[in-house]
Amino acid sequence: MRRGDSAPGGLAGGDMEDGGVLKEGFLVKRGHIVHNWKARWFVLRQNTLLYYKLEGGRKVNPPKGQILLDGCTITCPCLEYENRPHLIKLKTRTSTEYFLEACSREDRDAWAFEITGAIHAGQPGKVQQLHIQRNSFKLTPHISLHGIVDKMHDSGSGIRPSPNLEQGSTYKKTFNGSSLVDWLISNSFAANRLEAVTLASMLLEENFLKPVGARSSGAVRSGDLAEQFLDDSTALYTFAESYKTKISLREDINLSTMELSGTVIKQGYLAKQGHKRKNWKVRRFVLRKEPAFLHYYDPSKALKGTSREISSK
Known part of the structure; x- marks a missing residue:
């Protein structure tokens, strides 16, 4: 604020x-x-x-x-x-x-x-x-894309792929765009987010990375190098050599998984009053669309914590 x-x-x-x-x-x-x-x-x-x-x-x-x-x-x-x-x-x-x-x-x-x-x-x-x-943007000269990819694979300091959900489908061994941008900056391959996005786009262009799911694949088809990679927590990517096809969800999938498949349009911390005790606690709220749901999380827990539904339509 x-x-x-x-x-x-x-x-x-x-x-x-x-x-x-x-x-x-x-x-x-x-x-x-x-x-x-x-x-x-x-x-x-x-x-x-x-x-x-x-x-x-x-x-x-x-x-x-x-x-x-x-x-x-x-x-x-x-x-x-x-x-x-x-x-x-x-x-x-x-x-x-x-x-x-x-x-x-x-x-x-x-x-x-x-x-x-x-x-x-x-x-x-x-x-x-x-x-x-x-x-501003200034790309470091003589960048070794092979060196970056080798560092990304490092078991100790590399980026760690994990299962991720997008639009009702689960993808193995993926990471989101924002996580890769953070990693490139923290390892001094880029000085700012604009540099990191351009570097990641180059990795896509040279087939070191592959887009996973509709969001990242759509950006790659844009034709503009500066816009091919999405600095977004809902855009998924993976290493080209470890690319796995999506695992389709079963028809009897539970509702909570479908709720979380919508696109995030806004998120933030709010103070919420309890239903029974009427006390106030800070919660992380996430608003999604298609399908539309508003969920809240206990921010003292890790990001993978359980959510509660406020409303849907």
């Missing part, structure tokens, strides 16, 4: 009124001692990142804690947790590490960009460079 936006769930407060807030919203934070994950309301200021507990649908003052940004380093994408692909890692001047999870790749990147700008607020030249990097 950017300055001037209204906070969800009645969470607007004094922080928005003093003009010092750069960004605020929900993130899921890993605990320091017990490494459990809990949703917190974060408020980014020029020098600090504050986080608050949630009670009764509102943030609780004073803050639960704060992260001092002076001398802080940021890692994004952070791939240290396989089942949490939308992580940001902050390391303070005293080497304390914070792991923060956003609800989507777009939300994660928006937070990372704003936090990075706050870290370098006293260096106007650095902030200007960040804006240029975010919107």
Whole structure:
């Protein structure tokens, strides 16, 4: 959430009124001692990142804690947790590490960009460079596509294919477009997402990768190299030599699988009131279409957790 936006769930407060807030919203934070994950309301200021507990649908003052940004380093994408692909890692001047999870790749990147700008607020030249990097493209010369593919296959640091579902069909040994873009950036093959997308398109063009399913296959047929690869969590790809045909789902497939086959059109964190106890908890909501369903998840659990249905049609 950017300055001037209204906070969800009645969470607007004094922080928005003093003009010092750069960004605020929900993130899921890993605990320091017990490494459990809990949703917190974060408020980014020029020098600090504050986080608050949630009670009764509102943030609780004073803050639960704060992260001092002076001398802080940021890692994004952070791939240290396989089942949490939308992580940001902050390391303070005293080497304390914070792991923060956003609800989507777009939300994660928006937070990372704003936090990075706050870290370098006293260096106007650095902030200007960040804006240029975010919107520019410069492909590294003499790239070895074979070297990239070899690294992708590495058992320790490579990208790990897994079964994925698209439009009611399950595909073996696949990975989504956003995960590959994250991997290319984290392994320094690309400096930004635009470079990574172009690199991935080159891997497709040279038949190192194959599209899997309707979304990614349709993009490949677009004819434009810059648009052939989709930086999207619902677009699937696989290694060319390990390509497997889809496994058609049985006719007696359960409803929950069909519910999850729809295209994701919006997702984000919201504070939801319980049906029985009327308490408030943060949930990750995902809105899909064709078929249309709105599901919510406990964000303290890994991404593969159980969902609940709110409505469908």
